[in-house]
Amino acid sequence: MHSFTDLVASFESRFTASLPFPQTPETIYDPCRYLLQLGGKRIRPVLCLMANELFEDISEDAWSAAFGIELLHNFTLIHDDIMDKAPLRRGKPTIHHKYGLTAGILCGDVMCIYAYEELAKIKKSLPQVLQLFNRTAIEICEGQQLDMDFEHRNDVSIGDYIHMITLKTSVLLACSLKMGAIAGGGLGDSANKLYAFGKNMGLAFQLQDDYLDAFGDTVKLGKQNGGDIKANKKTYLLIKALENADVTQKKEIEKLLKEDTESKVPGMLELYSKTKADIQCREAVAQYSKMAFDCLEDVAIPAKRKHPLLELANYLLMREF
Amino acid sequence: MHSFTDLVASFESRFTASLPFPQTPETIYDPCRYLLQLGGKRIRPVLCLMANELFEDISEDAWSAAFGIELLHNFTLIHDDIMDKAPLRRGKPTIHHKYGLTAGILCGDVMCIYAYEELAKIKKSLPQVLQLFNRTAIEICEGQQLDMDFEHRNDVSIGDYIHMITLKTSVLLACSLKMGAIAGGGLGDSANKLYAFGKNMGLAFQLQDDYLDAFGDTVKLGKQNGGDIKANKKTYLLIKALENADVTQKKEIEKLLKEDTESKVPGMLELYSKTKADIQCREAVAQYSKMAFDCLEDVAIPAKRKHPLLELANYLLMREF
The missing domain is CATH 1.10.600.10 (Farnesyl Diphosphate Synthase)
Structure with a gap:
């Protein structure tokens, strides 16, 4: 079994060494590389790898799932930062702040699709993994929409709030674990x-x-x-x-x-x-x-x-x- | 064999009758329904169905592919319209114009993911279909980025231009046909x-x-x-x-x-x-x-x-x- 620290380090080196983007058009891929190389806690992909290791030695399928999850997470951050008008992410300028709105939108879009390109490499249980991933990604969008809606509402209950953060934050942690498990035949x-x-x-x-x-x-x-x-x-x-x-x-x-x-x-x-x-x-x-x-x-x-x-x-x- | 007119009509009624969105949050799904019910020429999904019918009676897989293609196409239109600051689409206000930037970004995002949810229903040759679809979606993003870049460049050659419109426009028509063929065992x-x-x-x-x-x-x-x-x-x-x-x-x-x-x-x-x-x-x-x-x-x-x-x-x- 690998420790948390080991897995974060393994993920970090493997992920940044094999980012899936080509060199050109650099106007779309430079900002993608910029953001992903700023790091981040990598909690979600590591949860996927850990869940996988409950059932087997970490498989290539689990790595593909972990890459896909981290790309999806970063796609949502890029677009959320536009909607939240956030100037900083990981202590550095956000993509839309540094490169403009067009780059913010398109880098998010292309990163989402690269997430699916990673998933498409999965050999075992692809349909199940894909369905779970799709469901989760939809829920994250819904959660972000609810969060935006709450800004203009004065009747938000604790139940509404728990529902919103479940969608916006929790389901991706949950999905990461389940994808690792499914990939391991859990x-x-x-x-x-x-x-x-x-x-x-x-x-x-x-x-x-x-x-x-x-x-x-x-x-x-x-x-x-x-x-x-x-x-x-x-x-x-x-x-x-x-x-x-x-x-x-x-x-x-x-x-x-x-x-x-x-x-x-x-x-x-x-x-x-x-x-x-x-x-x-x-x-x-x-x-x-x-x-x-x-x-x-x-x-x-x-x-x-x-x-x-x-x-x-x-x-x-x-x-x- | 079905004629062009027949297939457009079949697609139109089947697609608008079974849009995949739930009722809530209506702030994200109402704009999605609004745009998709404005119509459009439906050329791409019909190409997919026609290509499929070269090889077999139109299959459920081909319908799923056609739905996925039309959703992907509309996702790119929603985001392109933001980048192009376009007020109108199909003669009516664009989503970001009618509902704001947040809705424009999030409706595009969620529509892209619903496209993958349709694809995930495909039973035959899912990995091949998924790879082709991913590659095409990436190319469309690259094409849009190049189109944006060209606005600020004074050295665009005919070759550059053909490359850009190939990515931005042509590959999705090509992909639609090939997906229909693959689904039909072509x-x-x-x-x-x-x-x-x-x-x-x-x-x-x-x-x-x-x-x-x-x-x-x-x-x-x-x-x-x-x-x-x-x-x-x-x-x-x-x-x-x-x-x-x-x-x-x-x-x-x-x-x-x-x-x-x-x-x-x-x-x-x-x-x-x-x-x-x-x-x-x-x-x-x-x-x-x-x-x-x-x-x-x-x-x-x-x-x-x-x-x-x-x-x-x-x-x-x-x-x-």
């Missing part, structure tokens, strides 16, 4: 348990991210906290605070949402605490984490083989608050 | 001849389009001519005129390119004629048309079975000048 039940493990882990991770953005240690995070608050982003914390607030608190929250002052972040944090949204967010993280670990435990494979997956889940979920 | 040579037929037909069609935009009968075209000239678009005519022009003519062309006057279109048309770019464009149309019909003739299938394909090619290429 039986239906194991593959489905791994899928549920990834889905719950993704939810726990996203909710933790919401919490850390508000209450995280600025030094450890490497960025100022309160970014979501400043942007009026509808996070678990804000939705829950509005849900729990009494009439006075609700008015205070709504007043702060209209403000752009120094006191906005500390004011909102105080309201998150007063309404107990902070505690409930931490409880939700713990609850989804527990469900994730329970699902992993249920996979009918000797416990020691699951060690790398546990290690990765701990890395993602046990970050200090 | 042998390699027949499938490749059909591919070449489509490629040459696409080139002839695009060059004819360039010619008609400049010299076409305004009444028959249903639009003012000279649109490409007004937009300084690098067409076969402009590139060829610059190539053929003597020093004085070249200066006149360059002067007109900087103008935005009433006399720009008639002035440029006169120069296209003086430099014989007009005649050479018509000759190129005739030459690619001949190559197309020769390729179709070479397909080892009784001539009468090819009648619908001939009918469609004639419809596309024999438009009055």
Whole structure:
């Protein structure tokens, strides 16, 4: 079994050494190479490789699936960054910011299709892998659309929010694991348990991210906290605070949402605490984490083989608050 | 054998009756339905069905391929329209114009993935079909990128231009035919001849389009001519005129390119004629048309079975000048 660190390193060297793009037209492929060589955590392809290694020595099919997943993920990031008007990704200018809107759109498009070119190399269970991948990619688009829609809505419930982050974030982690399992001949039940493990882990991770953005240690995070608050982003914390607030608190929250002052972040944090949204967010993280670990435990494979997956889940979920 | 008109009607009713999108999120799927229900000529899916019918009764696999092709084509139109800042498509507002940039990007993305969902239903020769489709989709992106690049370049040769329109326009016609043939068990040579037929037909069609935009009968075209000239678009005519022009003519062309006057279109048309770019464009149309019909003739299938394909090619290429 390979450790998390080993697999990240193997993926990194194999992936960047064999990027599928030709030299020309360089106006489309240079930006693609630029983004992919900035790195990234490579969590998703590594989950695929780990899930595969539960069942067999990592196969060529699993590598093709892992490449396809990483390309799909980056395609969605390129287009999301356009829609979010994000200037930076991985600490460097985003593609549309550096090369313009046309490059942003076309590089995303071509990267999506290269993802399918990697998948098309899969020999075993191609139709099943393709169906899962398609379903997941559709869900990611739907999740992004819902996220955009939420900006203009004032009636987003916790249920709506969980549904949105499930689609936007969790299903790709889940799909990565299941694709690795299918490529390794993993039986239906194991593959489905791994899928549920990834889905719950993704939810726990996203909710933790919401919490850390508000209450995280600025030094450890490497960025100022309160970014979501400043942007009026509808996070678990804000939705829950509005849900729990009494009439006075609700008015205070709504007043702060209209403000752009120094006191906005500390004011909102105080309201998150007063309404107990902070505690409930931490409880939700713990609850989804527990469900994730329970699902992993249920996979009918000797416990020691699951060690790398546990290690990765701990890395993602046990970050200090 | 079904006629062109029959197949367009069958495709239209089957496709619009079974669009693959769910009801929600309506913010992503309403614009998709809007565009697809505006119609379009449906040339590409019909080519796929016709090529399939050369070899067998039209199969479910061929229908899946035809659906996938039409979805891919519309995905590229949605994103091209954003890049071209086009307000209208099929006489109605484009998606990004009617619903905004986010909808334009995401509807394109999700439509591309639904194209793959249709393909994934194919039972026979899925890996071959998928590889051809991927290769073609990549080429279309490259063609669009080159087209965008050409706007800022002053050294585009006829060879560059033919390469660009091959990628942007012709390969999808070629791919549509070859996919229909592969789905029908068409042998390699027949499938490749059909591919070449489509490629040459696409080139002839695009060059004819360039010619008609400049010299076409305004009444028959249903639009003012000279649109490409007004937009300084690098067409076969402009590139060829610059190539053929003597020093004085070249200066006149360059002067007109900087103008935005009433006399720009008639002035440029006169120069296209003086430099014989007009005649050479018509000759190129005739030459690619001949190559197309020769390729179709070479397909080892009784001539009468090819009648619908001939009918469609004639419809596309024999438009009055």
